[in-house]
Amino acid sequence: MSRSGRDPGERLRTGKKRSTSSARWLTRQLNDPYVKKAKADGYRSRAAYKLIELDEKFDLLKGTERAVDLGIAPGGWSQVIRQRRPQAKVVGIDLLPTDPIEGVTIFQMDFMADEAPAALEAALEGAPDLVLSDMAANTVGHKQTDHLRTMGLVETAADFAIATLAPGGIFVSKVLAGGTDSALLTLLKRHFATVKHAKPPASRKDSSEWYVIAKGFKGR
Numbered sequence: 001m002s003r004s005g006r007d008p009g010e011r012l013r014t015g016k017k018r019s020t021s022s023a024r025w026l027t028r029q030l031n032d033p034y035v036k037k038a039k040a041d042g043y044r045s046r047a048a049y050k051l052i053e054l055d056e057k058f059d060l061l062k063g064t065e066r067a068v069d070l071g072i073a074p075g076g077w078s079q080v081i082r083q084r085r086p087q088a089k090v091v092g093i094d095l096l097p098t099d100p101i102e103g104v105t106i107f108q109m110d111f112m113a114d115e116a117p118a119a120l121e122a123a124l125e126g127a128p129d130l131v132l133s134d135m136a137a138n139t140v141g142h143k144q145t146d147h148l149r150t151m152g153l154v155e156t157a158a159d160f161a162i163a164t165l166a167p168g169g170i171f172v173s174k175v176l177a178g179g180t181d182s183a184l185l186t187l188l189k190r191h192f193a194t195v196k197h198a199k200p201p202a203s204r205k206d207s208s209e210w211y212v213i214a215k216g217f218k219g220r
Contacts, residue, residue: 034202038076044099046202047134048076050211053200055084058213060170064088066128068120068164070111070157071135071174073098081130091123111135111153117160127166133157133173136209147176154212155184162191162220169217180212188214 034046043049055061064085069078072092081090082103092098093107093116100106105123109116135157137149154173161171171192180188180197188195193216203209 043076043079044074045076048080049202050200051077051080051132053202054172054198054211054213057198058215060130060172061085064129066124066126067130067132068092068124068128070131070133072106075099075101077132077134078104089124091120093120112156117163121164127169128164129166129169131157131161131165131169131171136174150176151181151184154180158184158188165217167217167219171214171217173212175210175212176208188212191218191220192216193218
């Protein structure tokens with residue numbers, strides 16, 4: 001039994017004021033082992049384990065001294081960076097408010113705003129070794145439109161990484177099913193030694209998200 005007295009495997013009853021989809025989401029959250037583990041380990045979200053698993057597979061955080069966390073809210077990825085690289089300088093940005101994290105500079109602003117890249121660079125006080133993006137556009141329910149909006153964020157994040165990364169740096173970004181489109185893939189392969197796609201175990205099986213991992217930045 002859980003601390004609330006509810007059997008962890010039980011289904012929630014759909015109340016009069018709770019939609020079926022809302023009840024389904026709550027049931028999934030309650031029964032999700034990553035959600036439970038995040039609470040136990042002190043992470044703000046289950047997304048922390050996506051970065052942990054990607055780091056274990058691709059060795060992303062080794063030697064990181066400066067990192068940018070695009071789409072930081074609620075802060076799970078930056079928590080992992082600070083835990084594994086406590087001396088690293090970390091800067092994050094998100095439209096949503098994010099509670100403070102020790103050692104992390106957080107901007108609540110639109111990454112697409114003209115002034116955002118300069119603000120991030122100034123706060124870092126040097127070229128980043130790692131640019132992470134877990135950004136995704138708010139969905140409107142039209143698959144093609146949602147894909148284009150999210151890929152627009154990926155492309156902007158990639159442009160930022162290419163413009164700011166230190167030699168040998170790493171860029172990691174959420175993409176959607178099908179991976180990176182051909183033009184962006186060509187761009188990344190031109191600027192990075194290796195470009196791969198991965199779906200960490202912490203990504204839900206029914207989720208369309210994948211991640212592109214570009215390592216060994218060759219320069220602009």
